[in-house]
Amino acid sequence: MRASDRAYAALRDEIIDWQLTPGTVLAEVEQAARLGVSRTPLREALARLTADGLVATQAGRGLMVTDVSADSIRQLFELRRALEEQAVRLAATRRDPAVFDALALEFERASTLIGRPEDRAAYYELVARLDAAIDDSVDNGYLVSALENLRTHLVRVRRLAKDNAARLLESAVEHLTITRAIADGDVELAASATHLHLHRALQHALGAHDLTIATTAMSHHGTTTLERTAS
Amino acid sequence: MRASDRAYAALRDEIIDWQLTPGTVLAEVEQAARLGVSRTPLREALARLTADGLVATQAGRGLMVTDVSADSIRQLFELRRALEEQAVRLAATRRDPAVFDALALEFERASTLIGRPEDRAAYYELVARLDAAIDDSVDNGYLVSALENLRTHLVRVRRLAKDNAARLLESAVEHLTITRAIADGDVELAASATHLHLHRALQHALGAHDLTIATTAMSHHGTTTLERTAS
DNA sequence: TCGCGCTACTGTGTATACATAGACGGAGAG
DNA sequence: CTCTCCGTCTATGTATACACAGTAGCGCGA
Numbered sequence: 001m002r003a004s005d006r007a008y009a010a011l012r013d014e015i016i017d018w019q020l021t022p023g024t025v026l027a028e029v030e031q032a033a034r035l036g037v038s039r040t041p042l043r044e045a046l047a048r049l050t051a052d053g054l055v056a057t058q059a060g061r062g063l064m065v066t067d068v069s070a071d072s073i074r075q076l077f078e079l080r081r082a083l084e085e086q087a088v089r090l091a092a093t094r095r096d097p098a099v100f101d102a103l104a105l106e107f108e109r110a111s112t113l114i115g116r117p118e119d120r121a122a123y124y125e126l127v128a129r130l131d132a133a134i135d136d137s138v139d140n141g142y143l144v145s146a147l148e149n150l151r152t153h154l155v156r157v158r159r160l161a162k163d164n165a166a167r168l169l170e171s172a173v174e175h176l177t178i179t180r181a182i183a184d185g186d187v188e189l190a191a192s193a194t195h196l197h198l199h200r201a202l203q204h205a206l207g208a209h210d211l212t213i214a215t216t217a218m219s220h221h222g223t224t225t226l227e228r229t230a231s
Numbered sequence: 232m233r234a235s236d237r238a239y240a241a242l243r244d245e246i247i248d249w250q251l252t253p254g255t256v257l258a259e260v261e262q263a264a265r266l267g268v269s270r271t272p273l274r275e276a277l278a279r280l281t282a283d284g285l286v287a288t289q290a291g292r293g294l295m296v297t298d299v300s301a302d303s304i305r306q307l308f309e310l311r312r313a314l315e316e317q318a319v320r321l322a323a324t325r326r327d328p329a330v331f332d333a334l335a336l337e338f339e340r341a342s343t344l345i346g347r348p349e350d351r352a353a354y355y356e357l358v359a360r361l362d363a364a365i366d367d368s369v370d371n372g373y374l375v376s377a378l379e380n381l382r383t384h385l386v387r388v389r390r391l392a393k394d395n396a397a398r399l400l401e402s403a404v405e406h407l408t409i410t411r412a413i414a415d416g417d418v419e420l421a422a423s424a425t426h427l428h429l430h431r432a433l434q435h436a437l438g439a440h441d442l443t444i445a446t447t448a449m450s451h452h453g454t455t456t457l458e459r460t461a462s
Numbered sequence: 463t464c465g466c467g468c469t470a471c472t473g474t475g476t477a478t479a480c481a482t483a484g485a486c487g488g489a490g491a492g
Numbered sequence: 493c494t495c496t497c498c499g500t501c502t503a504t505g506t507a508t509a510c511a512c513a514g515t516a517g518c519g520c521g522a
Contacts, residue, residue, distance in 0.1 A: 002475070002476090003475080003476065004475080004476090027502095027503070027504095028503075028504070029502095029503075029504095037476085037477095038476060038477045038478070039476095039477080039478085039504090040271070040475080040476055040477065040478090041475075041476065041477095043275070043504090043505090044274070044275070044278055047275055047278055047279065048278065048282065051279065051282045053372075053373065053376065060484075060485075061485095062503075062504080072372075075370075075371040075372060075373050075374065076373055078317065078321060078369075078371050078373075078374060079317075079371065079373040079374045079377060081317065082313045082314055082316070082317035082374070083313055085313070086309065086310070086312065086313035090309060138309075139306075140306040140309050140310065141284075141303075141306060142284065142306050142307055142309075142310040142381075142384075143306065143309060143310045143313070145284065146310060146377055150373075153373075233505070233506090234505080234506065235505080235506090258472095258473070258474095259473075259474070260472090260473070260474095268506080268507095269506060269507045269508070270474090270506095270507080270508085271505080271506055271507065271508090272505075272506065272507095274474090274475090291514070291515080293473075293474080
């Protein structure tokens, strides 16, 4: 594997996993040394991250990890609705019914997975397989590319939101509805079910984000107070 | 301006202007020499073009200018519908009515521009200003980024389609309808008018493409015949 | 004559050296 | 004491040199 690919994957994973938090400055020599590559492949990695929107040039201060705010989540979900509604519409038209029937069966049993913390990863993997089946059915490279980039951002937001069992059980039902609609070739039902799913996911994400903001603000306040007391 | 930006702009413009035709191999040293930059900024330019989807790595043969086929145009317009319908929906919600009222007045007078070949560019510029007004109204960086990338591909297809006056007059009426719907804040009308506009634009683009394919095939046949005769 | 293998070469990927612009700090003047 | 200007220094942008892999072409053997 190329050094530039490794650097890109490493930085992207650290950003979506919140190890590199928004506002972190990514200096070329520093990151190149840390990741064990030279500046040339690292610059290529940073260029790709910039194109992805995970990193942006902040006037005069070099490249910074982009922010996640309530407003950016709103924007992200507006794009998500456009792309995913179109994707499920096309998937419902072009799908192989057997594939989505099989996935629907799995979603019916998903509540078991969600209940056991050790099987939580298996549920996320099931959702990923639904995404892959939709990508495969839409038969549209431009749309799939846009969806892949979108999902990178969504993972970052999801890591922040910390799904709870209640929300996951809800989402399993929503996914089941979407999957059945695609299997049945019901374009409008698939689109409406997706709209509903995204509406609820946005509410959940925004709620979690507000909590995080509040918590962060409080802990910052506390730190500041301690610093003042110490000085 | 940076050398990598110049190289990117030069290559992109040549690709969308069909000076670099699909299948052309872009070797690094060759292009670097031609554009008067070193390999480093040129590689950055090629990476950006690859991310844009204007260039792709063909197994073993290096980077090639991507193809434009009837199928790729179909895919492009499926993505276009998703993005533009969402964009006009959001624009109709968030617009400044005065901006779109002014644009609507200009579209009413557009038939004059289309009639005179020397003012043809002025009509395209008017459409570009409508796009810019929509971008400004949607207040969504992710969506605008996706639209900008999409438009690059659309320009390449349009250069192929060679709009005629009849189609442009039709499109002016469609644009007027969309602009008025946005000005009035009529979300569903704006979305439906956009759907209709894209449907007609696709028919036109596909028709033009088929003609080009037929012409190319004929000229290729002719060339082959000549070569055989010569040898 | 056909097939297999070897060699040379071209082109990509990476490292590094160099140029330059912009930011930060210090010193001096008002 | 503060503001401004100048110098230095750090970080980015570019060029180039080197390493290596993949390929094409040629030659040799069957």
